[in-house]
Amino acid sequence: DIQMTQSPSSLSASVGDRVTITCRASQGISNYLAWFQQKPGKAPKSLIYAASSLQSGVPSKFSGSGSGTDFTLTISSLQPEDFATYYCQQYNSYPPTFGPGTKVDIK
Amino acid sequence: EVQLVESGGGLVQPGGSLRLSCAASGFTFSSYWMSWVRQAPGKGLEWVANIKQDGSEKYYVDSVKGRFTISRDNAKNSLYLQMNSLRAEDTAVYYCARIVTTEDYWGQGTLVTVSS
Numbered sequence: 191d192i193q194m195t196q197s198p199s200s201l202s203a204s205v206g207d208r209v210t211i212t213c214r215a216s217q218g219i220s221n222y223l224a225w226f227q228q229k230p231g232k233a234p235k236s237l238i239y240a241a242s243s244l245q246s247g248v249p250s251k252f253s254g255s256g257s258g259t260d261f262t263l264t265i266s267s268l269q270p271e272d273f274a275t276y277y278c279q280q281y282n283s284y285p286p287t288f289g290p291g292t293k294v295d296i297k
Numbered sequence: 298e299v300q301l302v303e304s305g306g307g308l309v310q311p312g313g314s315l316r317l318s319c320a321a322s323g324f325t326f327s328s329y330w331m332s333w334v335r336q337a338p339g340k341g342l343e344w345v346a347n348i349k350q351d352g353s354e355k356y357y358v359d360s361v362k363g364r365f366t367i368s369r370d371n372a373k374n375s376l377y378l379q380m381n382s383l384r385a386e387d388t389a390v391y392y393c394a395r396i397v398t399t400e401d402y403w404g405q406g407t408l409v410t411v412s413s
Contacts, residue, residue: 191359226342233392233403234334234342240398277342281398285358288342 192216192280194289202297207268211292213261213278222282225254225263228291229274237276238263268294299323299402301393306407313383313411319376319393319404327351327371332396333378335389336406345391346378360386383411 193216203209213223221241226234236245238254241261251266265272273296278289305317317333332347346357346367355367366379376393390406 228342233394233406234401235403236396236401243399245400279342279344284356286344288344291341 192287194287196289196292200293202295203268204297209265209268211263213289215259215280218258219280219282221257223261224279226277227274301404303393303404303407306409308410309383310413314381317378321374326374329395331376332394334392334394337389385411387411
C-alpha cells in the first residue's frame with residue numbers, strides 16, 4: 191500500500207496568514223492526489239483533485255501543487271471558516287490512502 | 298439535491314455482526330461507484346471499500362477483507378456494508394460516499410462501537 195505522510199501534524203495560525211501543508215507519498219503517484227477539509231463533527235469535503243485542480247465552488251484562496259511524491263496545499267489568506275483538519279489522499283492505486291491529517295487552529 | 302443517509306450503526310460485541318445501509322437520493326444511483334470510508338474516534342480517515350455501478354467489481358482495504366462485504370441494490374438506491382467478526386479496532390464513524398474526481402458527496406455518518 192502507498193503510505194501518505196503530512197507535515198506538520200498541526201499548526202496554529204492567525205486570520206490572514208498564508209498557510210502551507212505538505213503531503214508526501216511513499217512512492218510516485220503522478221498527480222493522483224486529492225485534498226479534503228474536515229470540520230469537527232462533519233463529513234469531509236473535497237477541495238482539490240488531480241493535485242492542483244480546484245473543485246467547483248471552492249474559493250481560489252486554496253491551491254495545490256506537486257507531482258510524483260511531494261505535494262502542497264496552500265491557503266493564501268486564512269479565514270475563520272478555514273480552521274479545520276486537512277487530509278491528502280492518493281488515488282493512484284488501491285487501496286486509496288489518506289494522510290494522517292493536519293489540524294489548523296487559531297493562534 | 299444529492300443525499301446520502303446512513304443507518305444501522307450501534308453497539309456490538311467483539312465477534313458480532315452489523316449491517317450498515319446507505320439510502321441515496323437526488324442522483325442516478327446506478328451510474329456511480331460508491332464507497333464506505335470510516336473514521337475512528339479522534340483519528341484520521343480510512344477508506345474501507347468501494348463497489349462498481351453494477352456490483353461486478355469490489356475492492357477492500359486489507360484490514361477488512363474476508364470480514365466485510367460491500368453490496369448495492371440499484372432498484373432500491375441503496376448501498377450496504379455487511380460487517381462480520383467485528384473487532385474493537387473497527388469502532389468508527391462509517392461514511393457512505395460518492396466520490397469521483399471532480400465532486401464528492403458524503404453522508405452524515407453512522408457510529409459503530411465494538412465493545413463488550
